[in-house]
Amino acid sequence: MQLLFRKAITPLLVAASLTVAGCSGGGSESASNNVTPPVTDTSSITWTKGQFTPYAEIALQCKADHTGSELTEKLWLRSWSNDTYLWYDEIFDRDPAPYTVAQYFDLLITDELSETGNVKDKFHFSMPTDEWEQLNQSGASFGYGFNLSLRNASAGVTRQVTITYSEPNSPAVAAGINRGAIIVAVDGVNVANADDSASIDTLNAGLFPTQSGKQTTFTVRDLNASVDRNVILSATTVISTPxxxxxxxxxxxxxxxxxxxxxxxxxxxxxxxxxxxxxxxxxxxxxxxxxxxxxxxxxxxxxxxxxxxxxxxxxxxxxxxxxxxxxxxxxxxxxxxxxxxxxxxxxxxxxxxxxxxxxxxxxxxxxxxxxxxxxxxxxxxxxxxxxxxxxxxxxxxxxxxxxxxxxxxxxxxxxxxxxxxxxxxxxxxxxxxxxxxxxxxxxxxxxxxxxxxxxxxxxxxxxxxxxxxxxxxxxxxxxxxxxxxxxxxxxxxxxxxAAPTMMDKGFMLKDDRxxxxxxxxxxxxxxxx
Structure with missing residues (x-):
């Protein structure tokens, strides 16, 4: 076995245990599944600009189980970000009071641009923990089993949605929807011609379902076909074959x-x-x-x-x-x-x-x-x-x-x-x-x-x-x-x-699941x- 691998295997296993245990991190060296964060009286915790309670001390103190409040959850996010975010010194330290927990997390991010003028941090998000664990361990997610290529409308370019591949044993494969098929319409809304927010919302909701059982009618033009066909698909838990x-x-x-x-x-x-x-x-x-x-x-x-x-x-x-x-x-x-x-x-x-x-x-x-x-x-x-x-x-x-x-x-x-x-x-x-x-x-x-x-x-x-x-x-x-x-x-x-120009971002198809x-x-x- 390689020497470098031997030296690295211990922190590898520590990282594994931290994730499987569902711990908050918090700087603890322990990897036990039974780690309990220190009990801190959160009744007097307030936001003070520039002052940060160690995030391990306020971890898992939640509104839902009455061990904490929305404020403690937001202050945990603030302290965790200040401690571990790569560009922590570029986060504006604002009072969390006017925001929900989710809204506040979205603000704990740099607003700076890269050296080439692009958004510096394009990868900041959250999800329910049970959803993350299911997706990571089994590859399961809600959908129809097809992967899409999205070409959004811009100057001189027509909007188009094309299938890039379909997962084995998925609703898409069962319906004969394969690579190269074009989705012409979703629940009666034409993909190319949709030009208002309600129509775009219908397209996004149909293409990117967030719950099992959602039924959507797709008008599909298969590769090399001369006529369209209608297919009704029900969103289900799709197991990815990576x-x-x-x-x-x-x-x-x-x-x-x-x-x-x-x-x-x-x-x-x-x-x-x-x-x-x-x-x-x-x-x-x-x-x-x-x-x-x-x-x-x-x-x-x-x-x-x-x-x-x-x-x-x-x-x-x-x-x-x-x-x-x-x-x-x-x-x-x-x-x-x-x-x-x-x-x-x-x-x-x-x-x-x-x-x-x-x-x-x-x-x-x-x-x-x-x-x-x-x-x-x-x-x-x-x-x-x-x-x-x-x-x-x-x-x-x-x-x-x-x-x-x-x-x-x-x-x-x-x-x-x-x-x-x-x-x-x-x-x-x-x-x-x-x-x-x-x-x-x-x-x-x-x-x-x-x-x-x-x-x-x-x-x-x-x-x-x-x-x-x-x-x-x-x-x-x-x-x-x-x-x-x-x-x-x-x-x-x-x-x-080339990248499209003059795109109306209000009318974009986007999979933000x-x-x-x-x-x-x-x-x-x-x-x-």
Missing amino acids: VQNTQVIQTASGKIGYLQFNSHIATAERGLFDAITTLSEADVEDLVLDLRYNGGGLLALASQLGYMIAGDTATNNRIFERTSFNDKYRTIDPVTRAILEPTPFIPETIGFNTGLLRAGITLPSLNLKRLYVLTTADTCSASEALMNSLRGIDIEVIQIGGTTCGKPYGFYPTPNCGTTYFSIQFKGVNDKGFGDYSDGFVPTSSPTLDSEIEGCALSDDLNHALGDTNERLLSAALYYRDNNQCPALTSSAAKVS NSTLLKNNRIMSTGAM
């Missing part, structure tokens, strides 16, 4: 593995283990990793996958990611209180879900020197960390597709009073010290910046199935492998579109250090 489409592609120049990886959730550990085992036994010479819809998740899974791609020799005692917190915590982790150690490339199973895969099994590996990655703007966070960390140990990464979302940041999910909060607490750099990609990794044939990666800038191809060698991104990866250059563009549609927000992040949880 690893799909593992295949060995036979070419004249050798065997190439292909793997569609949609989310770094706990159940993916088993899927990745099986997929890489299959590809290793087939003795593939290269891998095309399809991350185009992978918004991130558990950082430890990205580390494990990095090991499985590069192998023991390339990763031995090398750093997957070095994590840094705010300037109050230069040497220790503010949540686990462990001495900060770099995250290694993890060479064995962690057992996120022991019903699927137990801990301590040596991971399979491909021992590759390069990786082809398929990306879009939905490729985010832990997926970007994987790309960055492999580059940090001189594994050649070739990027095919669109610019990634740009999130070198992450957090510990932190529960209090039935709600789990997600607030940026750390940033990460690779073995070479690079982590400045807040505007995403950019594929280009002539990279000049560290955030630019050799490859081909191409738009997603929704007219072919994922894993089809004729699909634009996969086809380009195969072409690049044989010719060391990008294929000639056959149409303007293949080019990555907790489960979707959660996908687009890197998470220190259940051993993910």
